[in-house]
Amino acid sequence: MKPITTESHEHDPPADAGWDYSPAPERTPVPIDESYGLFIDGSMRAPLSRKRFETINPATEDVLSSIADAGAKDVDAAVQAAKKAQGPWARLKASERAKYLYRIARRIQERSRELAVLETMDGGKPIKESRDVDLPLTAQHFFYHAGWADKLAYAFPGRTPKPIGVCGQIIPWNFPLMMAAWKLAPALACGNTCVLKPAETTSLTALKLAEILQEVDLPPGVVNIVTGAGATGAALAEHPDVRKVAFTGSTEVGKVLARSVAGTSKKLTLELGGKSPNIIFADAAIDQAVEGVVSSIWFNQGHVCCAGSRLFVEESVVDEVVDKLRHRMQSLRVGDPLDKNTDIGAINSAEQLKTIERYVDAGEHEGAIMHEFSGQALPDKGYWHRPCFFTGVQPSHVIAREEIFGPVLSVMTFRTPEEAISRANNTPYGLAAGVWTNTGSKVFEIARKLDAGVVWCNTYNTFDAASPFGGFKESGFGREGGRHGLQSYVKF
Numbered sequence: 001m002k003p004i005t006t007e008s009h010e011h012d013p014p015a016d017a018g019w020d021y022s023p024a025p026e027r028t029p030v031p032i033d034e035s036y037g038l039f040i041d042g043s044m045r046a047p048l049s050r051k052r053f054e055t056i057n058p059a060t061e062d063v064l065s066s067i068a069d070a071g072a073k074d075v076d077a078a079v080q081a082a083k084k085a086q087g088p089w090a091r092l093k094a095s096e097r098a099k100y101l102y103r104i105a106r107r108i109q110e111r112s113r114e115l116a117v118l119e120t121m122d123g124g125k126p127i128k129e130s131r132d133v134d135l136p137l138t139a140q141h142f143f144y145h146a147g148w149a150d151k152l153a154y155a156f157p158g159r160t161p162k163p164i165g166v167c168g169q170i171i172p173w174n175f176p177l178m179m180a181a182w183k184l185a186p187a188l189a190c191g192n193t194c195v196l197k198p199a200e201t202t203s204l205t206a207l208k209l210a211e212i213l214q215e216v217d218l219p220p221g222v223v224n225i226v227t228g229a230g231a232t233g234a235a236l237a238e239h240p241d242v243r244k245v246a247f248t249g250s251t252e253v254g255k256v257l258a259r260s261v262a263g264t265s266k267k268l269t270l271e272l273g274g275k276s277p278n279i280i281f282a283d284a285a286i287d288q289a290v291e292g293v294v295s296s297i298w299f300n301q302g303h304v305c306c307a308g309s310r311l312f313v314e315e316s317v318v319d320e321v322v323d324k325l326r327h328r329m330q331s332l333r334v335g336d337p338l339d340k341n342t343d344i345g346a347i348n349s350a351e352q353l354k355t356i357e358r359y360v361d362a363g364e365h366e367g368a369i370m371h372e373f374s375g376q377a378l379p380d381k382g383y384w385h386r387p388c389f390f391t392g393v394q395p396s397h398v399i400a401r402e403e404i405f406g407p408v409l410s411v412m413t414f415r416t417p418e419e420a421i422s423r424a425n426n427t428p429y430g431l432a433a434g435v436w437t438n439t440g441s442k443v444f445e446i447a448r449k450l451d452a453g454v455v456w457c458n459t460y461n462t463f464d465a466a467s468p469f470g471g472f473k474e475s476g477f478g479r480e481g482g483r484h485g486l487q488s489y490v491k492f
């Protein structure tokens with residue numbers, strides 16, 4: 001082979017050729033069918049309702065596929081399939097059930113690039129998030145719960161856990177595949193069967209999961225997937241043969257579901273909204289804390305129910321934090337979610353974009369000061385929102401009280417730890433919180449007093465299948481993940 005010398009210019013591109021890189025693996029097209037049916041009793045079926053809707057790519061507004069809109073009869077067929085499959089599935093040797101979960105996890109890993117790309121195309125989140133967060137955690141949940149399937153007696157010492165029956169599981173659009181895993185894996189490990197309803201804007205990865213369930217030969221009816229919107233979810237939750245309803249989504253719909261199962265013997269778990277506080281003390285490593293704030297609210301467009309949307313900063317360092325935040329915000333990259341360098345992708349839907357814009361207007365109208373990203377121009381098509389933060393925010397302002405679900409942060413200050421705690425807890429929600437300090441004892445003191453299901457210390461948005469996740473107050477009840485999460489899927 002001819003050596004390349006530094007003097008030689010024969011390998012340089014011609015001056016006008018431009019540099020064409022090979023396409024990044026994430027840009028490889030993913031096979032998407034023109035239309036999808038419902039996954040019932042082990043196979044894909046056309047919907048009895050004969051209704052359909054389109055799912056689009058929120059970054060381009062291109063139609064990706066036609067999705068079945070399941071009606072009450074379709075939901076009934078799915079529940080009946082799950083009911084029929086439940087006895088045999090529960091009687092299967094637990095170690096055999098575990099093998100199915102392992103196989104699902106392995107297949108998710110094998111197809112993770114395709115699934116990550118699809119998640120990004122259908123939902124708008126940056127590929128680095130779906131590739132590095134959603135997919136690994138999805139596989140991890142199946143692996144983790146495969147481990148529990150034959151060890152349930154150890155999870156509940158001295159008691160005999162039994163499956164509940166058919167579980168109706170309704171999930172949102174912010175972590176579509178991961179939420180499916182959070183719901184399905186513990187339910188299956190405990191011997192239940194499932195009917196899963198993905199959110200209407202993000203059905204595609206759940207339908208790919210159906211393919212995986214077929215590939216691993218999961219017995220028909222053990223998992224059924226019905227697509228549709230609110231009416232499909234309501235039909236599922238109200239079905240008399242559903243023994244447990246598991247829901248992740250808005251507090252508003254959570255309340256509707258709580259009313260719909262009231263007076264029945266159905267079990268219910270709700271993982272609802274949040275307005276999570278992120279508290280920075282003056283003794284914290286400020287650069288690290290600012291980076292934590294960036295990932296807690298701006299990455300993933302703020303589409304995280306536990307987003308740290310209220311930032312409380314100790315008064316003596318607020319100027320430094322705000323300066324660094326402003327500087328860091330300008331270096332974010334907003335745009336094509338399939339680009340590996342993108343930090344902030346597309347907003348999931350036109351409706352969600354309108355909601356975010358309404359809150360930003362309300363913030364300005366109420367007198368808070370907006371600091372806005374002024375980097376690259378946003379693409380012409382698709383749904384986009386620039387990251388921004390507000391200072392001069394009062395606790396009474398709408399932007400400090402209500403969940404926005406967008407890249408919008410409210411910055412407030414405090415003087416003492418007591419004030420930080422009381423201001424952080426001054427919300428109807430209680431999903432998550434963050435504390436940034438170099439003092440270990442302060443971490444434990446504050447974490448104990450915060451009304452939040454999860455408190456992250458010197459980090460934020462860190463998840464693990466072994467660690468239970470769930471809320472207090474209007475953020476819901478029940479836990480997902482860990483030993484506590486199993487409790488929602490057994491009876492004694």
Ligand code: ADP
Nearest residue numbers: 170171172198199200229230233234249250253
């Ligand atoms: P978000 O605000 O995150 O979109 P929603 O609570 O509206 O959350 O939706 C979460 C999930 O709940 C979606 O799958 C949606 O289709 C479903 N859903 C919406 N309304 C109802 C309802 N009345 N009953 C059951 N499920 C519903």
